Amino acid sequence: MSPLKQQVTAEIEWFLSQLPDLTPQTYRKAEYDLAKKVSATIDKQLEFNILEIESRIKNEVSNAQLNHSQNNQSQNNEFWSDVGPDVFLTPYPEFYLILKHLNMKSISKVSDLGAGYGRLGVVLGLFYPGVEFTGYEIVRERCAQGQMIFEKLGFTQHQLIEVNLETGKSTDLKPSDLVFIYDFGTARAIRHSLDLLRTIAQEQPLTVVARGRRSRDLIERETPWLSQVVKPTHFPFFSIYRSSDQAATFVEPSA
Numbered sequence: 001m002s003p004l005k006q007q008v009t010a011e012i013e014w015f016l017s018q019l020p021d022l023t024p025q026t027y028r029k030a031e032y033d034l035a036k037k038v039s040a041t042i043d044k045q046l047e048f049n050i051l052e053i054e055s056r057i058k059n060e061v062s063n064a065q066l067n068h069s070q071n072n073q074s075q076n077n078e079f080w081s082d083v084g085p086d087v088f089l090t091p092y093p094e095f096y097l098i099l100k101h102l103n104m105k106s107i108s109k110v111s112d113l114g115a116g117y118g119r120l121g122v123v124l125g126l127f128y129p130g131v132e133f134t135g136y137e138i139v140r141e142r143c144a145q146g147q148m149i150f151e152k153l154g155f156t157q158h159q160l161i162e163v164n165l166e167t168g169k170s171t172d173l174k175p176s177d178l179v180f181i182y183d184f185g186t187a188r189a190i191r192h193s194l195d196l197l198r199t200i201a202q203e204q205p206l207t208v209v210a211r212g213r214r215s216r217d218l219i220e221r222e223t224p225w226l227s228q229v230v231k232p233t234h235f236p237f238f239s240i241y242r243s244s245d246q247a248a249t250f251v252e253p254s255a
């Protein structure tokens, strides 16, 4: 393993060593705050240019809004450019915590809808090297930066694709066993993506990890094929939904 991979792996393992009894159920605000600090250290190790890129995106979005006669607040929300990366990106250790409690033996392809800089791909590459990762992201600079980090880490099976999921076609999404969704974009975009996922779930069992209120609400209220066929598992920060009994299961922590 390269020294860089070793450093990042050690950082995530350090987080877990500080919280030996941690489970998705006990992962709350204090644990999240520590996970965010660890993530900032990892971003530095990887030499991610996040702060610089984010400040550019924020300026571009405000200029675009000034140039429109009506202030389009939803555009700002879509890019998450009005909050810092520690708010709109899931911390690396949280991704690891989620994956550790899933039956990863039955998972070979993972996607992230609205992938940001592809942090999930980094964690998968380090801890589950055989698994393929595809992240879909609307902001070109985030895709480019994340893809550069994948190359630096030698994750040749990982890809960040620039796409607007609000208008995507079902052929835009690669088949996956596990899909991660964290409140990207508008309700319309999430709804549309859930429709696209249904096409995939008709062909193969699908597990969906949803983080954030909007995605979970839409799945609970409008997506019975995910929320009502198999009973979901809920945690403070995320929920796990499965399209059928054959989809990858959540593994209860041993007592």
Ligand SMILES: C[S@@+](CC[C@H](N)C(=O)[O-])C[C@H]1O[C@@H](n2cnc3c(N)ncnc32)[C@H](O)[C@@H]1O
Pocket: 078, 079, 080, 088, 089, 090, 091, 112, 113, 114, 115, 116, 117, 119, 120, 136, 137, 138, 139, 142, 163, 164, 165, 166, 181, 182, 183, 184, 185, 186, 189
């Ligand atoms: C809350 S962030 C989550 C990032 C990543 N999944 C994570 O958990 O670290 C949502 C991401 O979705 C992207 N996004 C928003 N609308 C989108 C759309 N219509 N199509 C694709 N990506 C979108 C945003 O640019 C942002 O990077």
